[in-house]
Amino acid sequence: MNLPVVRLLMVFLMIGGSAVQAMAADTGAAWMEPFSLSGWADVIRSMRIRAPNDALTSRARLRLALDAAFGALCGFVSADAEKNWRIEEQTGVDLHEAWLEYAAGRWDLRMGRQIIIWGKADGVQITDIISPPDYTESITRDLDEIRMPVDAAKFRLLGDYIDTELIWIPVFEPAVQPSGDNPWAIEADVPETVRISSKDTVEPETTLKNSEIALKVSAYLTGLDVAASVFYTWDDDPAYHRTTRSEGDTLFVDYTPRHHRLTVFGLEFSRPWSDFVFRGEAACYLGKYHETKMIDMDPIQRDLFKWLGGVDWTPGNDWTVTAQITGADMIDHDAHLAGETHATMATLRISKKLLNQTLTLSNMLYYDLNENEFYTRSTADYALTDALHLLMGADIFCGDDGDFGMYEDNSQIWVKGKYSF
C-alpha cells in the first residue's frame, strides 16, 4: 500500500478512534459502543557487546488498532508507524491488518489482510507457515513482531469438537530477509576469483492458478487436541538458481532467486497431564529446494521432513518451563547439498514472575545440536504501571559460521519502554 494512503489511514485511526471513544465516554451514545481503539507505542535501543559497541537496534514504533463489532459482523484495522535510526528503510507507516469477519453459529468467514498462526510449537515453525516471517532483525524481535499478515479468505466450519478451516491466499507474500546496509545482512565469504551478481527475485504472479490453498481439520477433545493439515503453497524463501561463466581465472556467478511450489502435509497434537502439556508437530515439505555446497551448482530438490516434540511445565509459584527438540530430515540426501541429512535443535524457555507478577524474568535458548551453536534471549520485564512496562535484555549469539554463529558480532544488550492503551 502506498505511503500517503497509509498515512491517511493512520490519521483516520488516531483521530477517528480517539473521537469515537471520547464521544462514547462523554455521551454514552449506544451507536459508538461497537468501536474500540487500542494499541501501543514502544522505543528500543541496544548496544552491541563487541566493538564498535554501536546501537544495533534503535527504533520507535506506534501501533494503532480499531475494531468494530456489529453483532455477527466485525471489522478490524491496524497500522504501524516506525522511526528506525539504524535501518532507515524501515522508517515509515504500514498497514498491518485489515479484515472483515462474519460469524454465524456453525461457520465464520474472515476476509482481508490477516495474520494466521498454526501449530503447537513455541518459537519454531513446523506447520506454521501461512504467515511468512520478517527476519529484518533476524530472530531478535518478539515472536509476534516477526510474523507478517497475508491477504487471505479464511472460512471455518465449526463443530462442537471439530473445526474445518479452508484458507485461500490469492497474493503471494515472501519472507523478508535482511539486505543492504542492514547489520543483520551477513554476506557469505566468496573466493577472490569469484564475482557474484544477482537478478531480482522471481515471484509468482498474482493469478488464480498461483493461489495458495490450505485445509486443516482440528479436533479439541477431552485431554487431547489433534489436527491434520495440507498447504499447497509457494516456498517463502527463494532458491538461488545460478548461471556461471568463466573469464580467465575469474568465475562469474549470476543468481536468479526464484520461489518454488511446495505441498506441505502436517500433523500436530497437544495433551495435558498433571502440571505438564506435551506437544508434537510434524510436517512433510514436498518439492523443497536446497542450497548446494558448490558455488556454481543449482539448488537441488529434495523433500524435507520437519518434526518437533515439546513439553510445557507449570510447577506453580509462577514458574513456567518449556523445552522442545526439533529436527529437519532431508529425504534422499545428496552429497552436494549444503545442509545436513539430519539437523537437530533444542530450545528451552524458563520464565518466573516476581513481585506480585509485576516483574517477569525469562530466558529463551535455541541450541543447534549439529553445529554446537546457540542463541539466547534474556529479558527482565517490569510493569511500572498497568500501561507502562520497562524491559531490559540481552541477545547473545555464540558459534562459528552457522545460523547463530554468523551473528556472534551482533550480540547486544538492550533497553525498551512499552506503553499500551
Next chain:
Amino acid sequence: MDKQFFKAAIVFTMILLGFSQVATTVAPLTGQQIMTRVDDRPNGDDRKSVLTMTLINRSGRKRIREVEYFSKDFGKDKKSVMVFKKPADVSGTAFLSWEYDDPAREDDKWLYMPAMKKVRRISGASKNEYFMGSDFTYDDMGDRNVEEDTHTLLGEEIVDGHDCWKIESIPVNPEEMYTRRLLWVCKAADMVIKAEYYDKDGLLKIYKVLDFRRQDGFWTLLRSEMDHVARHHKTVMRMDAVRYDSGIGDHLFRVSTIQRGAIR
C-alpha cells in the same frame, strides 16, 4: 376396622411424622454436608458478569484488572470463558475452561493470546497460580471440589450480623498450597462470607465478603476482598452486570470462539 382404630392410626402416624420432622430439624449438619450445600447453591443454568479486581500493594499503589466472565452448566459439568479487558497489554486474552464434576477427570483448559494470535492448551492442574497478580489463586476463584478437603464443623458464629457455621477444611492431598482453611458459611445464603487460609508458616490470607444479595432469586456475591497477610497485599473484587439464565449459546464455550480473539 372401626373408626377408633383409624383415629389411633392417624394420631400415631402424625406423632411419628412429627418426631421425624423434629429429628430432621435438630440433627446437626456435618461439615461435609454444609460444604455440599455451598457447592450446590443454585445459580441458574448460565451466568455472566464483569469482574473488576483492584490490586493494592503495601504502599497503596493500585492496579486494575477487568475480566468479562461467562459460564454455563452442562449437566453436572461447567464450561466457562474469561476475557481480559484490562490492563491494555493483555486485553483480548481469553481463558476457556471445561470443568468436570468427576474429581478424577482433569479439567480441559485453553488460553488464547492475542499477541501470538494462537490458542494453547494449558495444564489443568496449575490451580495454585495467582490469577493475574491478584491474591486469588485460580483455585480460590473456581469451584473446588468438595471431596478435595475433609470438612469439620467447629461451631457457629455471627459474622457481620450473619449467622454462620464455622468449618475447618483440610486438604486430602497434603502437598497442596494451603494446610487448612477456616470457613464461615452464612446459613441464610449457603455462601462462604469469611475465610482464613493457612500454610505451614501460619496465617496466609483473609477473605471477606463485603456485599452480597439475592438477585433474580439467586444469592449473588457482589464485592469481596482477599487480604494477603504474608505479602502485605490486598485484592478487592467487584462483580458488575451480573445476569443469570440469559440463554448464553453453547458456541461461546468452543475453542473456535476464543480463537477469533473476541467473544461474540
